[in-house]
Amino acid sequence: MDLATLLGDLRARRPAALARAISMVENGRSGFEALLAAIHPSLGRARRIGITGPPGAGKSTLTERLATRFRADGLTVAVVAVDPTSPFTGGALLGDRIRMESLALDAGVFIRSMATRGSLGGLATATREVCDVLDAGGFDRIIIETVGVGQSELDVARSVDTTVLVLVPESGDGIQTLKSGIMEIADLFVVNKADRPGADRLRQEIEVMLGIRTGNAFRHVKAHHGGGQAGRRAGGQELVDAPSSRLPASPALPAAWKHPVLGTIASRGEGIDELAIELEAHDQWLRVSGGLEQRRKRRLAQRTREVVERAARRWIWQETDAAATIERHLDDLAQGRVSPYELGAGIVADLKKGSTA
């Protein structure tokens, strides 16, 4: 099938074309970049929502409920479950998929799990590219859910318009145990299993931390006007290491977004309406504040960097004799006559001379 036909069928929302395009992109098959380039101008229709949080927080159930809610509003929904390939979570993952099967029977819902790919592509990049196909395929909402734990949470936040962080009262010793960075990427906080002991305390903890962040943003604004007092008054040392400057996913925005902290009991569907309302509010805020354009530009720059690195790896390992050079020197490496660093430097020096000669 040629690209034009595939594109036409994808835009006509033919399920077979969607499956074919996704599989092509996921596996990096010949022509996948041409496909992604062709759909690029039409992207941005879908809203991309990330659901992240620790294992056992109820992310899958929340995702399922949220998807059902979107469907009730007449919206089509794609769910992309990202599994950063833990060899040890096969069972849990399978359970999640079975739970979501109620949704899978609905033609307006598309569910896909993404696991690790080969060496030439990263999971995060592949996930974003699959979301592009889903966007072009006409889905109104794309929910990206992290199944495992790891670097993927931060990657997901860099892939979406709105990040929802789901916590539960049982989350270890509360939010103090969360590494720096994870609180700052969230646009919405959900305390799931809100009927359990400790839920109120967790909400309060989050709100206290958000208060610190608001103080931080305030100080940041003041600093531009020559003042520094506010920051010192608001808490000093901790505020100096402003997280927003380190995280492209959550840049400082012109006006303040009041990060909602919601309580849900996803297993009973409680709090899902409020979540949907706050997601809508965040979308509106992103549009009005200019934050949406800013986030999307950052994502496009990041995507281009990923495309360059992937193409560079392809060039190095498939189009030059770098791999053969390494194989030829295996004995030298093993016997210490040359180090990987000297051999590697030689290979890169050759690359810099170009391969068109």
Place this chain on the structure above:
Amino acid sequence: MDLATLLGDLRARRPAALARAISMVENGRSGFEALLAAIHPSLGRARRIGITGPPGAGKSTLTERLATRFRADGLTVAVVAVDPTSPFTGGALLGDRIRMESLALDAGVFIRSMATRGSLGGLATATREVCDVLDAGGFDRIIIETVGVGQSELDVARSVDTTVLVLVPESGDGIQTLKSGIMEIADLFVVNKADRPGADRLRQEIEVMLGIRTGNAFRHVKAHHGGGQAGRRAGGQELVDAPSSRLPASPALPAAWKHPVLGTIASRGEGIDELAIELEAHDQWLRVSGGLEQRRKRRLAQRTREVVERAARRWIWQETDAAATIERHLDDLAQGRVSPYELGAGIVADLKKGSTA
């Protein structure tokens, strides 16, 4: 401090030099590749042991006990804990470190946690490079323990001489839930918390799976002699997708290694002696069979590839105008006038022309 002085101090096993060299390598500071190249010929003294397994399997306790055992034999020990940066495991990680503090008071023990680094270096590569420094620094045993879950288990197995997979009776629904690949990387199996219900069943399950693998290896050997019957007799379909061919960490070896399945109760120190004995046996087998040289050659080839990719990324983003080109086209990207794929292809086309012009 110049490189020669640092090298001399490192070889003289001065703790300050070790800390300085590790920090230099971990942070990719100026001269770190020269340091790694300089120590390359002297590597291979240390034995590298990987401890991997699902969360809650007791890996840290087992590591601590094993390190204590090595110390009793008069050996020096380095422990490298690899945390693939889950933002959600801060608490558990901290707990692990506190537990290991008994070891940290011993000058013959060195403990280091490795977390995610910046974009120019990967965690797995940095971990291997730190192990090289520890090897050059004179440690007899290097234990690499994965703290979280994720791709890192497979990465760790590619970094060590011997991989120990630690499971517990509570590990979900048993080994069926483990994704393919993880069983095949293990040289030794440990059923920890062996006094709990289900321990015997887990051991039996592992042994059944090992029986299948032995059948597989047998078939592999037979195939070289023109026979194929053994494979078909031993189970057919499942054996066709031989995992060993996909996993550089565990290549087919000339003679068979009888993968031991050990029971331990790490919290009480039970079974640790047996583990140490089997680790010694595996080391002997690796040397006699030629497997050690084979594994180390594979690792050196892999390291060289990583060095090339890192240097290529440095070249692209720091020495060419690729980053500026992307920034210049942010509006074009956002407005759909150019896609990341077209822009990226242009940048790579320029790279291929070389940068020495």
